[in-house]
Amino acid sequence: MTFRPVKSTHMAQPTMEGAGVHLHRVFGFGDPSDSDPFLLLDDFRNDDPQAYEKGFPWHPHRGIETITYVLEGEVDHGDSLGNRGTLGAGSVQWMTAGSGILHQEMPRGNAAGQMHGFQLWANLPSAQKMTTPRYQDIAGSDIPEVIEDDGTRARVITGSFWGVRGPVDGIAAEPQYLDISMPPNTRRVLPVDTYANTFAYVFAGAARFRDASAPVGVRVEKEVAGEEINIRDMSGNRTLVRFDTGDEISVTSGPEGARFLLVSGRPIEEPVAWHGPIVMNTRAELQQAMRDLNNGTFIKPVH
Template sequence: MTFRPVKSITEAQATMEGAGVHLYRAFGFHKPREFDPFLLFDDFRNDDPKLFEKGFPWHPHRGIETITYVLDGEVEHGDSLGNRGVLGAGSVQWMTAGSGIMHQEMPRANPRGQMHGFQLWANLPSRLKMTEPRYQDIQGSDIPVIIDDDGTAVKIVTGSFWGKRGPVDGIAADPLYLDISIPPNTRKTFPVDTYANTFAYVFAGKGSFRDASNPYGVRVEKEVAGEEINIRDMTGNRTLVNFDTGDEITVQSGPEGIRFLLISGQPIQEPVAWHGPIVMNTQDELRQAMKDLQNGTFIQDQRQ
């Protein structure tokens, strides 16, 4: 087995999207090849309904897939395919925009006024950019959770892991999407595909991602408020850990334990032409998408 060293550690940055939803963006709109096949990752977490209740009103998508994972609160959704529903805590919505779809997502707080979820955008290869739109709504109770002997819990949203497979299927990037909780002061190693781009997003507790045989890890420095911090220090809330190549990662949890998403996918390695919620391969395709929006032909009739 080959240990995956850490390539970079960054903090998600505060931003606003939709009609004024305050969220944190771990990556997106810059350096699309770095996380290929993934394009964007947002953490929408808040305990003030005024900062998220206006939501994401009707807007278009083409050429990508969006994955919405709700931890707390609810997300009411609708789209041009006629799908309507509410995503509750623990649920996942996987939408293949393909040739074009209009949809809206409206977050709703839990009884304590809190909301928490994630959205990941995955690119589609050129052969599937104009495929028929598709929608999957998976309830939390249908997502398998494996609990290891040491108390480590792994929720498998999609992909195969430890002998089980997640319920979301038919995704072009064939990704692995795991929600992992590790108990306090526990070292754990997880297998990953050598050829897949892989990142972890820490959203609770603290931990260090390093080789168990190398207590000092691989020195990767960042600058925060004028101070240098390296990966020997515990990473915590809203931290994105991007890995280099290898077929396993090691995590040492801190005294509070750690919870993070582990996501990997096969790179598409194609040109990216990107404007907002539309991602194509060429500028001509992007201009055609804009023209389709203007003349009312953005939603393709797949029955022809």
Template sequence: MSLRPILETRSAQPTMEGAGVHLHRAFGFHDPSELDPFLLFDDFRNDDPAFYAKGFPWHPHRGIETITYVLEGTVEHSDSLGNTGKLGPGSVQWMTAGSGILHQEMPLGNAKGQMHGFQLWGNLPAADKMTAPRYQDITGADIPEVTDDDGTRVRVITGAFWGKRGPVDGIAADPQYLDISVPAGVKKTFRIDTYRRAFAYVFEGAGAFADASGPEGVLLEKEVMGQEVNIRDLSGDRTLIRFGTGDEVTVQAGAEGVRFLLISGAPIEEPVAWHGPIVMNTQEELRTAMRELNNGTFIKPAH
């Protein structure tokens, strides 16, 4: 077994998207090879509807998949194919834009006005860029959860983990998307396929992620809950941890425990031509997409 080194730890940055939704972006619109096959990750979280209610009105996508995971509140969606729906707490929508779709997503808070969710963009390989669009809407009740003896809980959204398999399937990058909660003071190791790119995103509590640097792959810097652990620093709310190559990730939960997403996928390693919500392989393909948006041929007929 080999511990994955920590390549980078950084805080998600505040930004605005859509019609004025205040959110935090962990990565995106920078270096698409950094976390290939993933392109962008946003944390949209607010207790004031004024900062999210205008939502994400009609906009196009082509060449990617968008993965929306809702924790609090709901998100209503509709698209150019006539699909409509509502994502409630704990639910996931995996939208394969493929050849092109126009859709809108409108966040609605819960009774207290709270809204919290994540959106991840996954790239599509050239062979699947122009595939027919499709949705997978998964309710919270249909996402398997497994609890270990030490109280660690893992929701398996996609991929296989601890004997469970997530309900989202047929995804090009064959990703693993896990929602992990580790109780206070518990040190836990999670296996990840060596050949996948991987990152963690902390959104509750704090934890110390082991780093495979220093003697014998260990960097000893401080104590957590009275235990000397292999860490760089405690990573708290809205922190992205980007890992290098290896097949294990280890975290030591802080005094309040830690909850984080652990996401990995097989890199596509193809050229990326990116303009806003459209991601293709060449500039000519981008120009074609924009031309089709303007002349009304962007949405392809179903076969």
């Protein structure tokens, strides 16, 4: 077994998307090879409805999959195929845009006005860029959760983990998408696919990952499972951790515990031509997509 060293860490950056939704961009619109097959991750959370209620009105997607994971509040969605629905707290929507879809996503807060969710974009290989669009809406109650003896919890959205398989299937990149919660001052070793690109996104508490040059979290000095922990004064909240190669990740939670997404997928390693929510392989394909949008042929007949 080989522990994955940390390749880099950085903080999510505030930005605005849609009709004025305030969010933090974890990564996106940079070098797509950095996270191949993943293109973008946004963390949208706010306690002020004015910062999110205008939502993401009608917009196109082609050539990618979008994964929306809601923690607090709800997201109403609709699309050009006539689908309508609401994602509640704890639920996931995995949308394969394929040949093209127009949709909208409108967040609503909970009773306290809180809204929190993530959206991840995954690339599609060239052979599936123009596949028929489809949705997989998974209720929170249908996402399995594994609980270990030390109190560590893992919600398994897709892929296999600790003997449990997530409900989302048929995904091009064979990804693993986990929501992991750890109690305070706990060390775990987590298995990952050796051949997959892997990242963690800490969104609550603090964590220290093995070999991190700039550990994530607050200062805590404690002997945990024989390992001296010395985490410097950094906020674990909204920190992306990218890993190098290996088949295991060592993580130790801080004094308030830790919660993070752990996501991995096998790289596609194909050229990327990218314009906003449309991702193709060549500039010519991208230009054709824009022509389709302009002349009303973007949405292809479903056979």
